[in-house]
Amino acid sequence: MATESSAPVHRKTTLSDIAAGCGVSRATVSLVLRGSPLVNKHTRARVEEELRRQGYVYNRAAANLRRRTSSSIALVVNELANPFFAEFAAGVDETLGEAGFVTLLGSTGESTTREQAVLGSLIEHGPGGIILSPAEGSEARNVLTAIGAHLPVVLFNRELGGRLPQYAHWDRLMLDNRPGTRQATEHLIARGHRRIAFFGGHDDASSTRERHAGYVEAMQAAGLKIEPHWRVQTTPTRIDAVRATPALFEGGSKPTAAVCYNDAVALGLILGLHQRGLQAGRDFAVTGFDDIAEASMSVPPLTTLSTAPRARGRQAAELLLARLRDPQAPASTVIAPVELVVRESSCPLS
Amino acid sequence: MATESSAPVHRKTTLSDIAAGCGVSRATVSLVLRGSPLVNKHTRARVEEELRRQGYVYNRAAANLRRRTSSSIALVVNELANPFFAEFAAGVDETLGEAGFVTLLGSTGESTTREQAVLGSLIEHGPGGIILSPAEGSEARNVLTAIGAHLPVVLFNRELGGRLPQYAHWDRLMLDNRPGTRQATEHLIARGHRRIAFFGGHDDASSTRERHAGYVEAMQAAGLKIEPHWRVQTTPTRIDAVRATPALFEGGSKPTAAVCYNDAVALGLILGLHQRGLQAGRDFAVTGFDDIAEASMSVPPLTTLSTAPRARGRQAAELLLARLRDPQAPASTVIAPVELVVRESSCPLS
DNA sequence: TCCGTGAGTTGGAACGATCCAAATGTAACC
DNA sequence: GGTTACATTTGGATCGTTCCAACTCACGGA
Numbered sequence: 001m002a003t004e005s006s007a008p009v010h011r012k013t014t015l016s017d018i019a020a021g022c023g024v025s026r027a028t029v030s031l032v033l034r035g036s037p038l039v040n041k042h043t044r045a046r047v048e049e050e051l052r053r054q055g056y057v058y059n060r061a062a063a064n065l066r067r068r069t070s071s072s073i074a075l076v077v078n079e080l081a082n083p084f085f086a087e088f089a090a091g092v093d094e095t096l097g098e099a100g101f102v103t104l105l106g107s108t109g110e111s112t113t114r115e116q117a118v119l120g121s122l123i124e125h126g127p128g129g130i131i132l133s134p135a136e137g138s139e140a141r142n143v144l145t146a147i148g149a150h151l152p153v154v155l156f157n158r159e160l161g162g163r164l165p166q167y168a169h170w171d172r173l174m175l176d177n178r179p180g181t182r183q184a185t186e187h188l189i190a191r192g193h194r195r196i197a198f199f200g201g202h203d204d205a206s207s208t209r210e211r212h213a214g215y216v217e218a219m220q221a222a223g224l225k226i227e228p229h230w231r232v233q234t235t236p237t238r239i240d241a242v243r244a245t246p247a248l249f250e251g252g253s254k255p256t257a258a259v260c261y262n263d264a265v266a267l268g269l270i271l272g273l274h275q276r277g278l279q280a281g282r283d284f285a286v287t288g289f290d291d292i293a294e295a296s297m298s299v300p301p302l303t304t305l306s307t308a309p310r311a312r313g314r315q316a317a318e319l320l321l322a323r324l325r326d327p328q329a330p331a332s333t334v335i336a337p338v339e340l341v342v343r344e345s346s347c348p349l350s
Numbered sequence: 351m352a353t354e355s356s357a358p359v360h361r362k363t364t365l366s367d368i369a370a371g372c373g374v375s376r377a378t379v380s381l382v383l384r385g386s387p388l389v390n391k392h393t394r395a396r397v398e399e400e401l402r403r404q405g406y407v408y409n410r411a412a413a414n415l416r417r418r419t420s421s422s423i424a425l426v427v428n429e430l431a432n433p434f435f436a437e438f439a440a441g442v443d444e445t446l447g448e449a450g451f452v453t454l455l456g457s458t459g460e461s462t463t464r465e466q467a468v469l470g471s472l473i474e475h476g477p478g479g480i481i482l483s484p485a486e487g488s489e490a491r492n493v494l495t496a497i498g499a500h501l502p503v504v505l506f507n508r509e510l511g512g513r514l515p516q517y518a519h520w521d522r523l524m525l526d527n528r529p530g531t532r533q534a535t536e537h538l539i540a541r542g543h544r545r546i547a548f549f550g551g552h553d554d555a556s557s558t559r560e561r562h563a564g565y566v567e568a569m570q571a572a573g574l575k576i577e578p579h580w581r582v583q584t585t586p587t588r589i590d591a592v593r594a595t596p597a598l599f600e601g602g603s604k605p606t607a608a609v610c611y612n613d614a615v616a617l618g619l620i621l622g623l624h625q626r627g628l629q630a631g632r633d634f635a636v637t638g639f640d641d642i643a644e645a646s647m648s649v650p651p652l653t654t655l656s657t658a659p660r661a662r663g664r665q666a667a668e669l670l671l672a673r674l675r676d677p678q679a680p681a682s683t684v685i686a687p688v689e690l691v692v693r694e695s696s697c698p699l700s
Numbered sequence: 701t702c703c704g705t706g707a708g709t710t711g712g713a714a715c716g717a718t719c720c721a722a723a724t725g726t727a728a729c730c
Numbered sequence: 731g732g733t734t735a736c737a738t739t740t741g742g743a744t745c746g747t748t749c750c751a752a753c754t755c756a757c758g759g760a
Contacts, residue, residue, distance in 0.1 A: 011418075012498075014716055025740045030718060040738060055498060060474040061411045062716035065745045068361075072475065075455075080443065081643075081660065086436035093430065093455050097468065102475050105425075105443050105453040118447065124410040125422065125452055148362075148405060238643075267647060293431075293588075294644045297617060299651075310431070364746055375710045380748060390708060412746035415715050 013054045022050040033058065070128035073320060076106040076118060077133050079237070082264055083292040084309050085133070088156070091313020092131060099321050101128070108135045110235060112142070119146040129320045133157045136236075137204040140167045152323045156316050159206035171319045172333045173312065177207055180305040180338040181214035181259055184287040187303070187340060188257045189222050192349035193285055197230035197248055197255040200241055200265030208236075208261055211289065215259045227253050236261055238268035245272025256349055257285035263292045263304055270298065270345070286345045289338075296343065303346035305338040312336055363404045372400040383408065420478035423670060426456040426468055427483050429587070432614055433642040434659050435483065438506070441663020442481060449671055451478070458485045460585060462492070469496040479670045483507045486586075487554040490517045502673045506666050509556035521669045522683045523662065527557055530655040530688040531564030531609055534637040537653070537690060538607045539572050542699035543635055547580035547598055547605040550591055550615030558586075558611055561639065565609045577603050586611055588618035595622025606699055607635035613642045613654055620648065620695070636695045639688075646693065653696035655688040662686055 015033075019026045024043060031039050032047040039047075050056075060071055075092050077085040093103045104127055106118040115135045122130070129152035134143070140160040144167070147153070153170040160167065181198075188196050198215045201208035212231070219226050229251035234240040241264070248255060260266035266288030270280040280286045281300030288295060288304035295302040319334065365383075369376045374393060381389050382397040389397075400406075410421055425442050427435040443453045454477055456468040465485045472480070479502035484493070490510040494517070497503070503520040510517065531548075538546050548565045551558035562581070569576050579601030584590040591614070598605060610616035616638030620630040630636045631650030638645060638654035645652040669684065 012716090015718095016716080026717080027719085027740055028738085031739090034718090038738065043738080055495075057498060058474045059415075059476060059716055061476050062415055062745090063718070065409075065412055065415060065747090066716080066718045068745065072454075080440040081433070081437050083431070083433055083436065086433065087431050089455070090430040090457060093457055097456070097471070100471070102471060103455040104422075105439070105455045106447070107440060107443055121447070121450070122452060124408045126409060126411050145405075148407060271647075294647060297621075297644060297649065298647050299649045301649075362746090366746080376747080377710055377749085378708085381709090384748090388708065393708080409746055412715090413748070415717090416746080416748045418715070 012059070013056050014059070017054060018047065018050050018056055021054060022046050064126070070126050071100065072102045072104050072125065072127045073317075074104040074106060074119075074122040074125075074127040074130045076108060076115070076122070076130065078108055078110050078135060080105075080107050082237075083294060084262065084264075084290045084307070087292070087309035088133075088313040088316070091310040091315075092317045093313075094310075095314045095317035095321070099317075101321075110135045110237075112136075112138050116142060116146055119143065123147050123151070127151070128324060129153065131156060131316050131320055134160050134205075136202050136208075137161065140164045152320060152327070154316050154320045154323070156312070157207055161204065161206075169331050171323055171331050173316045173319055174333065174335050175207070175307055175312075176335050176338050177210035178214035178217065180289065180340075181211040182218045183214075183340050184259050184289075184303070184305060184346075185215045185218035186222075187342065188259065188285055188287065188346060189218065189224070191285065191346060193257040194224055194349075195227075195230070195253055195255045195257070196224070197232065197258040199232050199248065199258040199260045199269055200234045200244075201236050201261030202233050205236075211259075211261060227251055227255075230255050230258075234261075234265060234268075236265055238264045238271070241265040241268025242272045242275070245269055245276065249276070255284075257346070258287075260286060260288050263288035263290040263295050263302060266302055266304065266345070267294065267298055270300075270302075281345045281347045282350070285347050285349070288345075291341055295341075298345075300345045300347075301343035303343045304341055306341050307336065307338050362409070363406050364409070367404060368397065368400050368406055371404060372396050414476065420476050421450065422452045422454050422475065422477045423667075424454040424456060424469075424472040424475075424477040424480045426458060426465070426472070426480065428458055428460050428485060430455075430457050432587075433644060434612065434614075434640045434657070437642070437659035438483075438663040438666070441660040441665075442667045443663075444660075445664045445667035445671070449667075451671075460485045460587075462486075462488050466492060466496050469493065473497055473501075477501070478674060479503065481506060481666050481670055484510050484555075486552050486558075487511065490514045502670060502677070504666050504670045504673070506662070507557055511554065511556075519681050521673055521681050523666045523669055524683065524685050525557070525657055525662075526685050526688050527560035528564035528567065530639065530690075531561040532568045533564075533690050534609050534639075534653070534655060534696075535565045535568035536572075537692065538609065538635055538637065538696060539568065539574070541635065541696060543607040544574055544699075545577075545580070545603055545605045545607070546574070547582065547608040549582050549598065549608040549610045549619055550584045550594075551586050551611030552583050555586075561609075561611060577601055577605075580605050580608075584611075584615060584618075586615055588614045588621070591615040591618025592622040592625070595619055595626065599626070605634075607696070608637075610636060610638050613638035613640040613645050613652060616652055616654065616695070617644065617648055620650075620652075631695045631697045632700070635697050635699070638695075641691055645691075648695075650695045650697075651693035653693045654691055656691050657686065657688050 108115040131154045133156040155172040232247045234244040291304045291306035458465040481504045483506040505522040582597045584594040641654045641656035
């Protein structure tokens with residue numbers, strides 16, 4: 001719990017130093033720092049001069065201890081190297097920064113074990129809340145024991161497994177997954193494809209299940225049959241998608257198109273196809289999810305569902321800030337719309 | 351200095367609660383938490399049971415206050431949405447996490463004003479050190495007044511303007527900029543190009559100046575003249591690079607190739623060329639710097655200098671951890687090698 | 701019996717801020 | 731002159747932990 005890992009810190013100047021330096025009490029200096037109207041103009045000026053002179057730095061940790069408040073928010077994402085999460089984190093940090101909060105960063109690499117460890121470590125620093133994008137297969141029970149029942153949480157992108165009563169009090173920001181992939185699938189069908197696969201992600205993540213459901217919905221609505229081997233599960237990373245590409249073609253009836261869990265997976269699939277001598281956007285149609293910056297620049301440019309991750313980051317931060325302002329407000333669930341962006345990877349059936 | 355921005359925090363269980371709960375003193379509980387060999391096995395077991403029972407969470411802020419230590423490190427990057435920095439941040443966070451430190455995130459958007467603000471805010475949270483990738487045009491003097499003279503700093507990627515005595519005590523992790531762009535330029539020359547531009551970045555950043563110098567070196571070594579309008583300055587973002595592309599072709603002697611400040615700029619240039627009806631990798635040769643994931647997947651794939659940003663992140667974190675272990679050690683400057691990766695964007699002169 | 705020893709435990713003062721009730725000084729009023 | 735009102739200022743307790751010197755207790759040796 002209290003593992004050793006700490007850095008020695010140089011003696012800093014404190015409130016008392018300033019107080020002594022200009023012959024007032026600590027309380028007065030404190031009032032000056034917080035811009036209280038109670039202090040006399042003249043005193044204030046003297047104190048402020050002394051603050052500058054000694055190069056005083058406010059110790060927010062001490063203040064937070066006394067006031068039983070917090071001025072940081074923990075942000076836990078799956079993988080910062082995924083541009084989707086990088087943009088999301090940038091949006092979160094931007095908005096939190098404007099509100100005077102600092103972002104404590106943590107990343108899980110889609111491992112629930114690491115998620116537990118990271119949450120445990122972040123919690124000890126006393127954040128005022130958590131923005132969490134759960135790892136695949138993460139359980140509400142475990143997250144709850146790691147962070148306790150009273151810390152505000154905003155869930156992003158995925159639900160946790162195993163519902164609990166407390167869990168209902170958490171705010172959530174989800175993407176419009178099912179309608180999104182349904183739309184993508186319908187787009188492929190409209191372009192003449194009949195044998196369409198769903199590629200990537202693991203079914204123990206709610207986002208994957210929802211996106212898969214949208215695909216199934218569209219297929220059934222169009223009266224199309226789905227072969228079992230058209231569902232290939234992968235870790236949602238590019239590298240694992242490349243590795244898993246061959247599985248798509250192992251059964252009898254070969255697909256001519258695939259709806260992918262996200263852009264990382266879609267870009268991996270494009271690469272995997274290439275290794276089999278297939279060119280995405282000509283021999284095989286691909287759609288993604290997220291619209292990361294790369295999507296518009298890949299070969300071929302990727303048809304995908306735009307999620308505006310930076311805006312989502314700002315939104316998640318706003319949700320948390322709203323919760324801090326009003327802890328009693330009912331839990332809100334926001335479903336952010338997604339938009340189909342058609343590019344060249346979703347070619348018509350040739 | 352002490353602006354209001356704080357979240358109410360639920361009453362947490364403390365050392366005293368545990369102590370009361372099992373009839374020992376606070377001091378003993380504290381010893382148990384820190385795994386001291388002084389406490390009796392039997393007592394320890396009782397205390398640990400009580401810790402679990404009450405769901406105790408260690409308050410590291412309070413401990414840090416008393417011990418005058420810190421368990422966080424501030425990481426300030428230019429733009430998290432740039433995959434180069436995202437990977438870098440991921441590497442930093444990874445290594446810091448393993449060492450039991452938590453990462454305080456800040457981002458400047460290449461603005462020195464925001465840099466000052468972000469540093470000021472992060473400092474108040476009492477990090478044990480700072481890893482800083484300076485904004486373009488950032489001055490040592492300003493950074494120094496923002497963070498004080500005694501906090502360990504690792505500079506990454508760029509030098510600050512205006513040297514100061516204290517500044518010499520900071521560790522630095524730089525990229526092998528000049529030899530890198532020299533190599534890239536020589537590569538273009540070897541492929542038959544004679545009219546080669548240097549595109550992107552602003553000359554008030556040291557990294558830009560160095561990369562530009564490498565280019566000049568190679569040109570001069572080959573006896574090639576450089577036209578003034580072949581130097582186009584931009585903010586190192588994709589969007590600004592697109593905007594600035596026309597400037598390359600405004601003078602009399604049109605270039606047939608460009609060495610770019612980084613990959614973001616190179617990808618922007620490719621787009622900008624496209625808008626003029628030029629195809630990079632066929633009508634015009636382009637090289638980048640960084641080798642972000644996108645570089646291998648762009649149209650055409652980008653010839654660039656690989657910097658392995660994630661490894662650089664780990665390295666920066668290691669430098670800072672080493673400094674914390676031994677504050678007296680002489681300041682180290684590490685220059686990370688870069689490697690030319692030849693892809694299709696650097697086509698031979700047609 | 702007394703003393704020394706070592707293992708285990710503990711009260712109280714820090715750390716640097718904030719809160720609160722109370723003190724101070726001054727001016728105004730009757 | 732005495733009282734009240736108001737504007738400022740202030741000591742001391744407090745937040746949750748760690749440090750330190752001191753304490754208790756059982757045991758063994760002289």
